[in-house]
Structures are given as C-alpha cells and as structure tokens.
Amino acid sequence: MPDPTRAPSTRALRLGICGPVGTGKSSLIMTICASLAAELEIGVVTNDIYTDEDARMIRAAGVLPSARVVAVETGACPHTAIRDDVTANLMAVEDLEAAFALDLVLVESGGDNLTATFSPALVDTQIFVIDVAGGGDVARKGGPGIERADLLVVNKTDLAPHVGVAVEEMCADATAAREGRPVLALSRHDPDLVALLLDWVRGQVASHAAGTLVPADPGPMAPHFHAETGWHSHDDHPLTHQH
C-alpha cells in the first residue's frame, strides 16, 4: 500500500509498464528515460523471474545513473510480484524514492501474458504494451490490461507492413475494447509517435503532482499482500479475514 502518511503530490509518480514478453517494455522505458531525464528525476524498477537482465540492459543503455535502476527477481510467476504480494516491489520503489528526489518511478513487470496488471497498491497509473508482431487480433482478445490500463500502447508499428497487420484496425479494435480509454500506436523509430507518448507521461506526472490524477479502474483483482499491513482487497481495504 502506498505510504498513507504522504500526500500523493509529495512523492514520485509510480508508473507501471506491463505486457506480454518481448512487446518492447524495456525499450519504451529506455525511450522515456533518454528523452525525459533532462526534465524529470527518474528511477526504474525491473522485474525478471530469475535474472536481472532487464535492469542490466537499461543500465547499459546509459539513460540513467546505474544506481537508479533496481532489479526485483520475482523467482515465481510475475503476476504475484506486481499484483498479489507487492512487498518486494514496493520496498524497491520506496528505497529509490528515499535515495533520490524523484519525480517518476517506472516499474516494469516481467514479460508475461495478457492477464498481468499492476496492483493499484504498487503503481498510480499503468501502461499496457502489445505489439503488431503479436498479431492484429490481440487487441480483440481483451483482458484487464488491454481493457483497463490507463494507456494501451500498440507498439512496433514500423513492423506492421512486414507482418500484415493494419494498425488503424488494430487500434480501432483496442479502442472499442477500452470504451474510449486512450490507445497509442507507437514505434520507437517515429519521433512524432514518441512525442505523443512523452506528452502522456508528462501529463500524468503533472496531474499526480497537482493531486488530480484519476487512474483507470483496474477492475476485479486478486487481493494483495503487504508485509507490514497484511492482505488488502484491490481497493486497499485491509482483509482481516484472509491469511
């Protein structure tokens, strides 16, 4: 659970980035860091099942000082660490926030499938990333990330002609599944599309700082566990009857 003694506007915005394996989550994080590091103080927490590979890749890119990139090794299903028992991630985020005066902490989930989303106890807002290489029908398959993330990114649009996907159709399917929540077609090779992503991130940071951020409804989620406060329902109410 985010520290209830601190008003939302006095700590960093915690932005979760999740989505299936290989859709471009780490690349998206590196793009945000490389582009916004001059205007925002940024930290990163990565999740991998057995390694710290994503953190090492981000550090190697030189987009942030190495100490601002922290790896959580989940050792089990990545869902658990970002949605059910978020303790390790929350400690990593809070350690980063204590060590540096941050505006933004990016939390990358371990690559998994269409059902993984972050607990609202861990992040304030979240991006779900799918890509055209996964097939044009992915957007129609739905699931909590596609339907309810604060922003859905349809990534690697530069590959669309090579994999026979109509980006406009894929985005229209996604928009229909999301009841109007935002969808962004993105390629890291297209500066205009990257600029739209950066504007969205800036807007979230500004809304958070102003205390006006209204995250999307994450929908029904499993209870999550915090070491100090026990089990909570998805809307952060302690569940005293669960063990």
Ligand SMILES: Nc1nc2c(ncn2[C@@H]2O[C@H](COP(=O)(O)OP(=O)(O)OP(=O)(O)O)[C@@H](O)[C@H]2O)c(=O)[nH]1
């Ligand atoms: N063509 C193209 N390739 C991209 C783009 N973004 C990322 N990639 C490539 O997609 C591959 C996977 O990118 P990552 O950023 O490692 O993906 P990820 O989602 O973090 O992967 P996992 O952590 O393993 O789940 C890499 O080869 C990237 O270079 C893009 O916009 N266009």
